[in-house]
Amino acid sequence: MSLKTSSVTSKGGRPERKKPAVPDVVGTALLGVVGAVAVFMGLGYGFMRDENQIGPGFLPVLTGAFILVASLAEVARLYFSSGTRGGALMDAAERAEEEAKAAARKLKEESGEEKDTFGRTSAERNRAIVKVFFALFVALLLVPVTGLLLALTAMVLVIVLWVERKPVVPSVLISFGGLAAVYLIFVQILGVPVPQGMLGLI
Structure with a gap:
């Protein structure tokens, strides 16, 4: 029988941080790379023109910067978020995660091959x-x-x-x-x- 990771460490009673899954970190980092590329290409088009006019690279830079910052924030959250999560919103998210895992297990039992909730x-x-x-x-x-x-x-x-x-x-x-x-x-x-x-x- 598998046991869930305890949310409290043996020393000091601090919440134990869960190690993020490698695919999650790699996928998020790749999105950050895409955002950085978009920023670089947008700056090549020109972010601003003379007389403080918006240049053709304004939109790519803005979009790429948003993707890059969001990706970095998500990577930081994956590494620094504690194992304990509180609040009604997070409880609902955990319930949804458990339901998704149950659906994935059901698909695996039916087909003999592990699949996600989308059947992939x-x-x-x-x-x-x-x-x-x-x-x-x-x-x-x-x-x-x-x-x-x-x-x-x-x-x-x-x-x-x-x-x-x-x-x-x-x-x-x-x-x-x-x-x-x-x-x-x-x-x-x-x-x-x-x-x-x-x-x-x-």
Whole structure:
């Protein structure tokens, strides 16, 4: 019978910190790398113009910085959060985690192979990560041709269809709905110039 890790150490009664899972740390760190790359590329486009005008690299820098900071904060939380968690919100999160584990165990018992709550095996999850980074790499190559917004929209569409295997119509609606929202807010309302590429569409 396996015993849960005690939340109190034998010395001083302090909460024992749980060692984070390596895949969680690696995955979060890779997101941070993506954010750093976006910041670097955005600075290459120009963050600000003369007379304090927003440059074409403003949006990539802003987005990349957010991803980078959020990833670093999550890595810090993984390493420094204690084993004890309190509060109704965390209790609900722990219950959801237990339900997810129970669903994964049920799937494993039914199929004989360990799967997550989405029915994916470890190999399928690993392939999904490779597909996401491949889509991101292709999107970066498309930016000089199609522009930033269209390249990101194509990336989202490919991820939803190819990686998540969602139906075509909802995937298209989600992708182009996001494009319309970003274009309206950042380009039309805020006046943020974004790289349009050789096509010069949006």
